[in-house]
Amino acid sequence: MTIGLGGQLAAGGVGELTRLLGLSVDHVLQFEFVDWKGNILTVNSTNHKGLFWALKGGGGGTFGIVTYAKLSLTPYPKLSTAFVLYWETFPSTADFVKTWFLWKPWNLGDTFFVQILVGTPIMKGLYYGDDGQAGVTKIMEASGMTRIGKGAVLRQFSSADFLVARAFFYNSGVHFGNKQDLQIYNVPEFAFNSYQLSPLPASIFPPLQPIQKDPRVNESHAGSKYAIGPIPDLEPVTIDHDYSKNTVQYVIKELDETAINSLDEYLKLGGLSLWLISGGYVSRFPENFTAFPYRKALFGMQHALPYYDLGTFPGSGLNGQYQVYQNLVAALEPFTNHGSYWGVPDLLWTTDPKVYMPRYFGPNVDRLIKMKNKYDPHDWFSNPQSVPLHL
Numbered sequence: 001m002t003i004g005l006g007g008q009l010a011a012g013g014v015g016e017l018t019r020l021l022g023l024s025v026d027h028v029l030q031f032e033f034v035d036w037k038g039n040i041l042t043v044n045s046t047n048h049k050g051l052f053w054a055l056k057g058g059g060g061g062t063f064g065i066v067t068y069a070k071l072s073l074t075p076y077p078k079l080s081t082a083f084v085l086y087w088e089t090f091p092s093t094a095d096f097v098k099t100w101f102l103w104k105p106w107n108l109g110d111t112f113f114v115q116i117l118v119g120t121p122i123m124k125g126l127y128y129g130d131d132g133q134a135g136v137t138k139i140m141e142a143s144g145m146t147r148i149g150k151g152a153v154l155r156q157f158s159s160a161d162f163l164v165a166r167a168f169f170y171n172s173g174v175h176f177g178n179k180q181d182l183q184i185y186n187v188p189e190f191a192f193n194s195y196q197l198s199p200l201p202a203s204i205f206p207p208l209q210p211i212q213k214d215p216r217v218n219e220s221h222a223g224s225k226y227a228i229g230p231i232p233d234l235e236p237v238t239i240d241h242d243y244s245k246n247t248v249q250y251v252i253k254e255l256d257e258t259a260i261n262s263l264d265e266y267l268k269l270g271g272l273s274l275w276l277i278s279g280g281y282v283s284r285f286p287e288n289f290t291a292f293p294y295r296k297a298l299f300g301m302q303h304a305l306p307y308y309d310l311g312t313f314p315g316s317g318l319n320g321q322y323q324v325y326q327n328l329v330a331a332l333e334p335f336t337n338h339g340s341y342w343g344v345p346d347l348l349w350t351t352d353p354k355v356y357m358p359r360y361f362g363p364n365v366d367r368l369i370k371m372k373n374k375y376d377p378h379d380w381f382s383n384p385q386s387v388p389l390h391l
Helices: 004-009 049-055 093-105 132-143 161-173 179-183 255-269 281-285 317-335 353-375
Strands: 028-034 040-043 065-072 080-086 112-117 123-125 153-159 244-249 274-279 299-307
Touching: 004 065, 028 049, 040 049, 049 353, 080 132, 080 161, 093 132, 093 255, 123 132, 123 161, 132 153, 153 161, 244 317, 255 274, 255 317, 299 317
Parallel strands: none
Antiparallel strands: 028 040, 028 065, 080 123, 080 153, 112 123, 112 274, 244 299, 274 299
């Protein structure tokens, strides 16, 4: 996965402010760019316009080297409200998906963002409306989400400082402190009970135990734990490599029973699926506004198949687990625009540009290839899934 601002801009830049303010690349004013000859180019809306367009979501390491980016700044919202919906027991996959499509959160105003790691009992988001917590309460009561599963509890935190509210948003899902620290965030009492929120098999994680902040745990591990309160003692687990299989699909219409069953099977075998709603500001522009094309999707689904050792899979091992992953992607295809996010590259789409280029860039493929030929005609800058000179 891409790291830092360079990767964010190369992919398009999706986050919790996208619905309110647009993609990260929508705010780029200028790039400094080094081409294959070593020339330093100033790239903006008047100089090298085609390249300026291509660098905004057209992938990294493919046209040249970006050494500098100038972006416009936007004031933070006047009020930011982070919210978390906890369930004691997560609803069935079928009940959740049905309620999700009845709710249609992507049709709500630009000021609302929500995401959920499907199968774990936490849904969280950010709301930038002036009515703050009252607005969130109204939205969530109308969503139907509080009436499925068991023991739904809504918690909120408002601040005039976006970064403070954002801290609540992130700390509500992964926490390395103790119970007293979590009480600051008004987490419901049942969430302190030592239980594993991730559907990963117990063979990977030992039982949760109450421990203090542990320096042995780093962010690469945290991304796969999703534990509230106490975190696992990692001593029984030896991690030589932190492998993970990821891909993104953009959904454009409601899933059918076959797709839902495939998702349920995938989740039960330890797969993760993070759903982030799209729409809002970003959808006001056409697909060719920047090289990132998927502005009209309802939401993105990031499937992650985390594993620490190639032999730790349940069932028939790696091949069996990966087959379920492939089955899910195939079952979802009729309900997507056949697109994927370049910021989460996946060799599932092969190294054949006839396959991966339409996946990442949709209707913008031909224009990107034209820019590749103009600014890197000898393909000096390439990777297994970079923009080619031709299909």
